[in-house]
Amino acid sequence: MDGRKTPLYDEHVKLGGKIVNYAGWLLPVQYEGLIPEHEAVRNKAGLFDVSHMGAVKVSGKEAEKFLDYLLTNDISKMADEQVIYTFMCYPDGGVVDDLLTYKFGENEYFLVINAANVEKDYDWIVEQQKGFDVTTANESDETSILALQGPEAVNILQKLVDIDLSQIKAFYLKRDVKVAGVNCMISRTGYTGEDGFEIYVDNEGVHKIWAELMTVGEDFGLKPTGLGCRDTLRFEATLPLYGQEISDKISPLEGGLKFFVKLKKESDFIGKEALVKANDEGLKRKMVGFEMVGRGIPRDGYEIQKDGKVIGHVTTGYMSPTLKKSIGNALLEAGETEIGNEIDIIIRNKPAKAVVRDRKFLANR
Amino acid sequence: MKVEKDLLYTNDHEWVKVEGEFAYVGIADYAQHSLGDIVYVELPEVDDEFEKEEAFSAVESVKAAADVFMPVGGKVVELNEELIDEPALLNTDPYGNWMVKIELANKEELDELMNSEDYEKFLAEEE
Numbered sequence: 001m002d003g004r005k006t007p008l009y010d011e012h013v014k015l016g017g018k019i020v021n022y023a024g025w026l027l028p029v030q031y032e033g034l035i036p037e038h039e040a041v042r043n044k045a046g047l048f049d050v051s052h053m054g055a056v057k058v059s060g061k062e063a064e065k066f067l068d069y070l071l072t073n074d075i076s077k078m079a080d081e082q083v084i085y086t087f088m089c090y091p092d093g094g095v096v097d098d099l100l101t102y103k104f105g106e107n108e109y110f111l112v113i114n115a116a117n118v119e120k121d122y123d124w125i126v127e128q129q130k131g132f133d134v135t136t137a138n139e140s141d142e143t144s145i146l147a148l149q150g151p152e153a154v155n156i157l158q159k160l161v162d163i164d165l166s167q168i169k170a171f172y173l174k175r176d177v178k179v180a181g182v183n184c185m186i187s188r189t190g191y192t193g194e195d196g197f198e199i200y201v202d203n204e205g206v207h208k209i210w211a212e213l214m215t216v217g218e219d220f221g222l223k224p225t226g227l228g229c230r231d232t233l234r235f236e237a238t239l240p241l242y243g244q245e246i247s248d249k250i251s252p253l254e255g256g257l258k259f260f261v262k263l264k265k266e267s268d269f270i271g272k273e274a275l276v277k278a279n280d281e282g283l284k285r286k287m288v289g290f291e292m293v294g295r296g297i298p299r300d301g302y303e304i305q306k307d308g309k310v311i312g313h314v315t316t317g318y319m320s321p322t323l324k325k326s327i328g329n330a331l332l333e334a335g336e337t338e339i340g341n342e343i344d345i346i347i348r349n350k351p352a353k354a355v356v357r358d359r360k361f362l363a364n365r
Numbered sequence: 366m367k368v369e370k371d372l373l374y375t376n377d378h379e380w381v382k383v384e385g386e387f388a389y390v391g392i393a394d395y396a397q398h399s400l401g402d403i404v405y406v407e408l409p410e411v412d413d414e415f416e417k418e419e420a421f422s423a424v425e426s427v428k429a430a431a432d433v434f435m436p437v438g439g440k441v442v443e444l445n446e447e448l449i450d451e452p453a454l455l456n457t458d459p460y461g462n463w464m465v466k467i468e469l470a471n472k473e474e475l476d477e478l479m480n481s482e483d484y485e486k487f488l489a490e491e492e
Contacts, residue, residue, distance in 0.1 A: 319404045
């Protein structure tokens with residue numbers, strides 16, 4: 001199989017990882033199995049190699065001003081060492097990418113972007129930075145990233161650091177933390193809906209950290225976890241995936257993510273005019289959750305009908321490992337989004353009954 | 366990968382067990398293994414007729430859905446309905462759990478399938 005390897009590739013193979021090509025990278029979709037790995041993260045802890053993700057450093061006198069123009073969330077309100085989720089939009093309100101923005105300090109930021117979009121994003125950023133006093137650097141190749149996720153994540157990591165991790169709140173970061181003696185940046189973030197940390201380190205140091213976490217984690221029920229459960233976990237936690245819940249054709253407002261688009265922030269931003277207009281006029285499509293009534297598993301891209309008329313499509317669907325039910329997200333015409341609305345998911349050319357529900361999939365687990 | 370003698374196989378990894386004018390159809394060990402934990406099985410209806418190589422069923426893991434194709438043409442006469450409530454049976458014992466029993470439309474089509482020895486060679490090349 002062709003593709004790029006992260007520094008930990010041989011580790012994944014040794015652990016029995018089933019390797020797939022994801023966004024040009026050879027990564028494990030699962031080791032032991034998707035379901036036990038999913039459950040490990042919900043109940044104990046899982047360790048993901050997410051070194052395929054991209055990283056862009058933004059620095060300079062006008063870094064804040066530039067990022068407030070580039071991104072939809074309000075960068076001017078960020079505290080030092082804070083992390084926020086935001087979008088980078090096109091002028092028409094479509095999404096270039098969704099990302100995390102890390103504020104290291106005044107004039108110094110770090111953007112974490114999707115693997116599949118690194119080149120596109122960096123080209124876009126460089127194009128937009130003209131006229132701003134900023135420097136950008138694509139550090140994707142030099143940055144390895146581990147995601148330690150699950151209720152036991154904090155207890156595992158605490159064994160390997162000499163700082164008190166309870167001092168790092170959710171969506172905050174700390175630089176120059178020694179993890180097993182290796183210099184890292186860590187943040188209390190993740191993509192699973194559980195507590196956890198993401199660890200940023202160079203391509204050499206990542207080996208030691210992976211090995212030490214796996215060893216220390218044994219007593220806590222830590223499992224190596226693959227891309228398969230990464231997607232089911234993020235889906236159950238209502239976290240969007242670029243290309244499915246949001247894309248160049250699905251705006252963050254349509255994706256139900258208005259909270260991260262500060263339409264009233266002081267500065268202008270790319271896409272503001274189009275998004276304000278769409279918001280004022282009322283959205284034509286909206287993201288909803290649904291639950292199957294009939295048999296079948298909904299999958300992304302499946303068509304949705306009401307009385308034989310197409311009203312939207314499935315953006316993500318699964319037999320949820322936590323709920324043991326077939327559920328999904330759907331982008332539907334605005335008139336069809338009421339909770340309780342009966343809809344048909346077209347599975348292999350046949351309609352299967354489903355009903356619109358809220359997206360708080362994990363609320364009553 | 367386990368291969369059972371006395372069965373016939375397709376290169377899509379379905380198996381056939383012939384009994385007179387009838388045949389049982391299921392998925393091979395290789396198929397269940399590459400799919401992973403099976404969480405859903407969709408079966409056709411009794412009396413549905415399928416041509417050789419037509420999709421008659423689907424098996425799904427959490428991650429993916431896969432069609433299952435008819436190794437030979439025929440009419441469905443019986444379903445293994447146990448699979449609807451316990452799809453994982455296809456993981457634990459793929460050769461012990463047939464999916465459908467069919468009445469063969471044309472027995473000559475069986476000649477185009479692989480016996481277990483040919484199938485083992487085919488698997489070796491697939492690896």
